[in-house]
Amino acid sequence: MSIDFDSVMSGDFGSAEKAFNRLLNVIKILRSENGCPWDKEQTPLSMRRDLIEEAFEAVDAITQADAPHAKEELGDVMLNATMISYMYEQSGDFKVAEVFNELSEKLIRRHPHVFPDSEGKVCAEKEVKDSSQVLSQWDKIKENLEGRKTGCILDEVPEGFPPLLRAYKLQKKAAKKGFDWDNIEDVKAKIFEELDEVEEARALAEKAVSKQQAKAFERKSGADANSTQLKLEEEIGDLFFAVVNYARKLGVDPETALNSANSKFYRRFSYVQKKMEESGEEIVQGKLSVMDKFWDEAKSRGL
Secondary structure (H helix, E strand, C coil): CCCCCHHHHCCCCCCHHHHHHHHHHHHHHHCCCCCCHHHHHCCCCCCHHHHHHHHHHHHHHHHCCCHHHHHHHHHHHHHHHHHHHHHHHHCCCCCHHHHHHHHHHHHHHCCCCCCCCCHHHHHCCCCCCCHHHHHHHHHHHHHHHCCCCCCCHHHHCCCCCCHHHHHHHHHHHHHHCCCCCCCHHHHHHHHHHHHHHHHHHHHHHHHHHHHHHHCHHHCCCCHHHHHHHHHHHHHHHHHHHHHHHHHHHCCCCHHHHHHHHHHHHHHHHHHHHHHHHHCCCCCCCCCHHHHHHHHHHHHHCCC
16 A cells, blocks of 8 residues: 555645545554554454444533534544444455445435435335434334344344443334333333332342341351342342433433533542542541532532
């Protein structure tokens, strides 16, 4: 492969087409024989975690309404996606151009209300006026034209998704087929119902542990404790699932919401730790009242 290094160092890159070609050429250089050792070692499998992490960082920047940061993080997402695509091109599986062309063809096919002469016209709704009709039409095209109909609608949700995201997607898929709560108050009540069941399971688990400890000298099996612990785990899972459902009904993405909560906790606890150190206080058990004071201070500062 021969690439003019000067072509990526300077020039007119104002258009999207020229800017993308520059990015692709930079990636080709990094992956070339005389490129970067780290970049050359990577594979599509090794880049999976980077792709996920960069996507979350981009989501966080967008959530924070930080346009300059969003620009940087979206660039990182594009870098990962483009580099992985080029890896497949290098191995002869498909070309980078095919990734974009196939995407464009899919978008045209699935929007017959915008592109009336596309393949998707055979599944087009008579009239598309709102987003729900667009999504209904989208699913019809996937199932009937693209042959993506599965044994169960839920099979379309990848098992490899993070659990919180998978719960959200499973619920959305089921809701599209009418399997959904009519009243949001019923969803809210379900959370409290599941919380009660968690408490019942917790009480049984604690009782089983106490029983196991009492029989420890008799070398009895811990089967009772194990089964009750699994029951507690099951009920906690049901509680999470109910909370995800409530978030979905409120139009809130649970992944984004939890990511924001994690970031907020990090900021506030970092402030608490800093203030504790400045005050000569140790962060140990028994210092909660002092830490709470600094936590409230962090909140008042908008952290």
